[in-house]
Amino acid sequence: MNLLQVENIYEEFPPILGEDDVIALDTELSGLKEEQLHRPHGKLASLAGSFDGKNAYIIFDDAQIQEFLDRCSKATWIFHNSTFDLAHLRRWATIPERKNMRDTMLIEKLLYSNYYDDFALADLVRRYLKCYMSKETRKEFHNLEGAMSPDQIKYAALDVIGTWLVDKEQQKIVEPQDMKIWNGMYNPHVWTALELGGFNLDVEAWTRLAEKNQAIVSQAEDELGQLYGHMDKKFVGRGKAKAEVDYFVPFNPASPQQVLELFRSNGIDTESTGDKEVSKFADNPIVRKILDYRIAAKRVNTYGLPYLQYVEPDGKIYTSLNISQAETGRDSSSAPPLQNILKDIEYRKCFIAGKGRKLTIYDYSGQELNEVAYVTQDPKLIEIVNSGKNAYIEIARMSFNEIVEKGNPRYIIIKGLVLGTCYGLTPYGLARDNNVSQEVAEEMYKIFFDDFQVLAAWVKDQQKFNRGITKTILGRKGGLHPYNAQWKNNALNNPFQGSGGDMIKLAMKAFRNTDMYKQYYPTRDVYMVIQVHDELIINWREDLAEGGAKVHASCMNDVANRMHPGIISRVSGGICDNWSEKG
DNA sequence: GACGAGGGCGCC
């Protein structure tokens, strides 16, 4: 395979470009912390551009960025992973919002989500150009002090050459529908994600929770360590002084191997020590102790003091919202993660609006089931979700002749059955997870599918054969790999999860287009905080929250109602001082 | 000591 080539590297501004020009841009920074690439830190190493796929223009001084970009302002901009570049370039230049922008990484995900696993520029260069790109030089940027070496300059130049050429090839194969989705959803969403304004964290309260759980963990470790440890022998000393001594090895409750051994030696017949597997033994005091230990250990290790490293001098944490990270097209959040914070009220209380501020927090009610109803067009399910009543209580009443209450065991198993059938859950899995017999689970399946025949037919059809592709409600594609044994489950789940991913992106975009947002965002009297798949959190100057809440809720509902006509969208939530007030 | 797979569990 050939190496990617660059003809000339000009260490100067590019010429002034016109509307028909296409320029690939790439920013290199030095002194970056790997996990915090989305935060404004590090120094500019270079800004490079290429508008012909042969020659590169490169500058090294951040004071020159504005002029460099101004010269390209009319052209179409191409990035590979634009969120990174735009977040940093905006530190040094004013960049007006633009429609003529493409991102080779995100467009590749539009084309080949769940088909390819790799979306780095080098992977695209290999696939589209049959060329090889060295990754070696890139690592050295992080420690760069002083001027870039000739190799590094060449690397930066090759990045834009590769991006420009890949975009050209990509544009030959994208369909109008793909670019419609890009322009309507992804392109603006890049900007939306950049504008997440951070979440205020109550550090004192968080610290108290960490300390409380640390005490539980320490006590459990001592107790379990002594109770279930064992004696071992080892040699100490050398030569004549060498001697074998006995010593005590404490039991480590964090070790799956040791826990499994302990369970088995106490007559607990299990293959795995995971909480789902051993839930039926939860009455056993040893099992209970381990499970309790794990809950506290999770709070200490994942949601304890280490989490505070992400609090910045202004008292806020700024997550990285990774656009379309999931194969289904959902976003993910990392460093710090904000989409998997404990639901526990004491923890949610730590995420606060701040002085003189309010949060509006809304989530879609029964979003997933609404999508199931729309996609399958099951008339009975449509009627139930549109009734506004709790769908699982209704299904229990109508199909199973049972009166259940939210949260009781029958409610949980029926909810599991209804949602699970749309993820590929089998009677075996339903029986295992809910501690009922397989016969009972099979009977429940039969009743449900007999009652919702249109849904059942849809499930059957999706799994009839591997079509190689799934589509969201908007027509966004997801691959079904022919050799992945999970394809039957993905064939069911992708349309629902993917449509949800599309919906929240569009809601964020719609919110940015409101008058209130346009008026008050520039002064940060309003800003988005985080999106959690079916939930959106927005921070307001206190006096704006009342009107803002209406705008927030209607943006979400309008998007959903446009996406699935015939299904009535509802959101729940309101104005809050902290995240705990809306569960 | 670094790395990656795997178990486990937090959220949707």
Added chain:
DNA sequence: AAAGGGCGCCCTCGTC
């Protein structure tokens, strides 16, 4: 034979 989807991040454990 396996047995519900998507993530991020912690720990252990085997390997280099």
